[in-house]
Amino acid sequence: MSIEQQIRDYILANLFFSGDSAALASDDSFLDKGILDSTGILELIFFLEQQFQIKIQDQELIPENLDSLNKVTRFVQKKKAEG
Amino acid sequence: MREFSQRLLHDSLLASAARLPDRTALVIEGAPHTYSQLLEDARRLAASLQRRGVQRGDRVAIYMDNTWPCVVSIFAVLLAGGVFLLVNPQTKAAKLQFVLDDSDAKVLLTDGHLSGIFLSVLPQLTKLSAVICSGNLATESASSVESFDAVLQETIAAQPIAVIPLDLAALIYTSGSTGNPKGVMQTHQSMVFAVGSLIEYLRLTNEHRILCVLPLAFDYGLYQLLMAIQLGATLVLERSFTYPAQIFQRMQEQQVTVFPAVPTIFAMMLSTHSRAALYFPSVTRVTNTAAALPDDHVSRLRQIFPNALIYKMYGLTECKRVSYLEPELVDGKPGSVGKAIPGTEIFLLSHEGQPVSAGEAGILYVRGPHVMRGYWKRPDLSAQMLKQGKYPGEQVLCTHDYFRMDKEGFLYFVGRSDDIIKTRGEKVSPVEVENVLHGIDGIREAAVVGVADEVLGQAVRAYVVLEPSSTLNEKQIRALCMTRLENFMVPKDIIIRSELPKTATGKISKKILLDQEPI
Numbered sequence: 001m002s003i004e005q006q007i008r009d010y011i012l013a014n015l016f017f018s019g020d021s022a023a024l025a026s027d028d029s030f031l032d033k034g035i036l037d038s039t040g041i042l043e044l045i046f047f048l049e050q051q052f053q054i055k056i057q058d059q060e061l062i063p064e065n066l067d068s069l070n071k072v073t074r075f076v077q078k079k080k081a082e083g
Numbered sequence: 084m085r086e087f088s089q090r091l092l093h094d095s096l097l098a099s100a101a102r103l104p105d106r107t108a109l110v111i112e113g114a115p116h117t118y119s120q121l122l123e124d125a126r127r128l129a130a131s132l133q134r135r136g137v138q139r140g141d142r143v144a145i146y147m148d149n150t151w152p153c154v155v156s157i158f159a160v161l162l163a164g165g166v167f168l169l170v171n172p173q174t175k176a177a178k179l180q181f182v183l184d185d186s187d188a189k190v191l192l193t194d195g196h197l198s199g200i201f202l203s204v205l206p207q208l209t210k211l212s213a214v215i216c217s218g219n220l221a222t223e224s225a226s227s228v229e230s231f232d233a234v235l236q237e238t239i240a241a242q243p244i245a246v247i248p249l250d251l252a253a254l255i256y257t258s259g260s261t262g263n264p265k266g267v268m269q270t271h272q273s274m275v276f277a278v279g280s281l282i283e284y285l286r287l288t289n290e291h292r293i294l295c296v297l298p299l300a301f302d303y304g305l306y307q308l309l310m311a312i313q314l315g316a317t318l319v320l321e322r323s324f325t326y327p328a329q330i331f332q333r334m335q336e337q338q339v340t341v342f343p344a345v346p347t348i349f350a351m352m353l354s355t356h357s358r359a360a361l362y363f364p365s366v367t368r369v370t371n372t373a374a375a376l377p378d379d380h381v382s383r384l385r386q387i388f389p390n391a392l393i394y395k396m397y398g399l400t401e402c403k404r405v406s407y408l409e410p411e412l413v414d415g416k417p418g419s420v421g422k423a424i425p426g427t428e429i430f431l432l433s434h435e436g437q438p439v440s441a442g443e444a445g446i447l448y449v450r451g452p453h454v455m456r457g458y459w460k461r462p463d464l465s466a467q468m469l470k471q472g473k474y475p476g477e478q479v480l481c482t483h484d485y486f487r488m489d490k491e492g493f494l495y496f497v498g499r500s501d502d503i504i505k506t507r508g509e510k511v512s513p514v515e516v517e518n519v520l521h522g523i524d525g526i527r528e529a530a531v532v533g534v535a536d537e538v539l540g541q542a543v544r545a546y547v548v549l550e551p552s553s554t555l556n557e558k559q560i561r562a563l564c565m566t567r568l569e570n571f572m573v574p575k576d577i578i579i580r581s582e583l584p585k586t587a588t589g590k591i592s593k594k595i596l597l598d599q600e601p602i
Contacts, residue, residue, distance in 0.1 A: 037323060
């Protein structure tokens with residue numbers, strides 16, 4: 001399964017609570033959609049770190065890295081490449 | 084120049100814009116806006132609201148994020164003579180409909196990204212004469228919705244209004260133990276008073292740069308805006324604390340001097356600080372309310388904010404703020420939330436209405452111009468909170484919270500007399516959550532309690548009993564709650580049981596539930 005698909009599945013099941021994949025477009029802002037708040041983001045980070053074996057720094061918690069499916073996917077790819 | 088005599092809440096904007104037209108009133112997501120821009124846009128929108136039928140005393144609902152249109156809307160409603168009510172953007176359809184109905188709102192001001200929710204309730208709302216929406220609204224079915232930007236372009240002048248200080252300025256909806264939220268009625272006079280009292284004890288001047296990451300729909304967030312405008316200071320407004328690194332960067336960039344937060348935010352910051360040091364020397368005021376800040380946190384926060392006075396405060400929406408502890412006394416009076424805010428008084432009475440002696444627990448009463456007028460259209464509930472005061476016709480606020488007072492008059496919180504849960508600084512009514520659970524097909528019984536949680540203060544926990552035929556699991560129940568409740572109200576834990584313990588009279592016993600399952 002692609003990185004994007006894994007992240008999408010996690011968000012739909014755990015943060016957005018929808019089985020309807022079409023309900024979340026790849027560019028939708030998580031803030032606008034009400035998907036993420038200050039505790040939700042901690043759950044997301046925990047998932048990303050476990051699932052993709054990466055370490056996310058506090059200073060990386062910015063919307064440019066995390067505020068849509070596309071952004072999270074790009075961020076995870078970059079982190080994995082950095083190894 | 085004509086001198087302004089401040090009587091009304093929005094007189095602060097008129098005065099500051101006249102005095103400091105080019106000063107930055109707000110920095111929103113990094114973009115600066117001046118006082119003259121704010122007044123100009125608010126006046127235009129006020130005229131447009133009047134054109135759409137808003138008259139003195141009419142309610143206008145603002146269901147928006149912390150954005151420029153939201154701030155413009157607040158002042159526009161006041162300038163049009165209306166009464167504003169802010170609805171948290173996390174609010175879901177059923178509750179939004181309740182609040183709009185309950186308040187008889189005439190106009191709804193909202194954001195495009197919330198259209199999935201507000202469009203679904205519009206057909207049921209017969210009293211709304213207009214819906215004005217900022218941002219993009221990519222729906223053809225929404226022909227009745229007007230664009231915020233287009234409305235601002237209308238070139239008409241606002242009509243003068245005859246509002247006096249006793250008129251309502253805002254309805255502030257708050258959760259109640261009965262399930263549905265209640266609209267706290269605040270007059271111009273009481274809000275102007277509260278803003279002045281807060282500014283006085285926080286020792287703020289127009290040089291301050293106040294950060295607001297709290298929703299403006301939360302009165303603690305709203306008053307950061309009101310204080311900034313009153314002072315002619317600058318408010319650095321952010322949508323939320325979701326992306327902490329962005330907030331920290333903004334605080335450095337903007338040299339923020341006032342940092343208001345709730346214990347959950349402080350707990351997250353301390354956790355970050357333990358990994359990589361945070362340091363904000365520009366901050367000179369740190370304020371906490373909504374739930375108690377542990378004394379241990381105060382001492383660690385001093386590492387992050389080495390130059391700040393730290394304020395521990397206590398309040399309730401029904402009077403905005405009750406007490407504060409002078410920051411110089413934080414170490415000398417551990418656990419205390421201080422004394423009454425300037426211009427007000429507080430006292431403790433026993434259940435029988437008698438004064439209690441120093442050190443004894445009693446029910447806290449509040450007296451002052453900041454006390455609400457009551458709950459909108461709920462005289463029954465108002466009567467439970469507002470009691471006959473010292474002079475004929477005077478009303479004092481009975482908080483129903485237990486406190487004790489030491490010999491010097493410092494207050495210490497003892498406990499609540501209702502079962503409201505405080506999580507992330509927000510009030511959650513167990514009944515409201517139970518009502519949603521009971522509305523889910525397959526759930527036979529539900530009991531919602533608050534359990535201690537290091538980060539959240541209290542976490543919402545639901546115990547449910549399913550119908551024998553039901554195949555619901557915890558995750559599905561949580562998902563259904565998400566569609567009907569604000570995020571902070573959704574139970575963190577859902578525990579399915581075969582039965583719930585009952586009292587002798589057959590009521591679910593939350594006490595036995597919690598005793599059976601130590602936290």
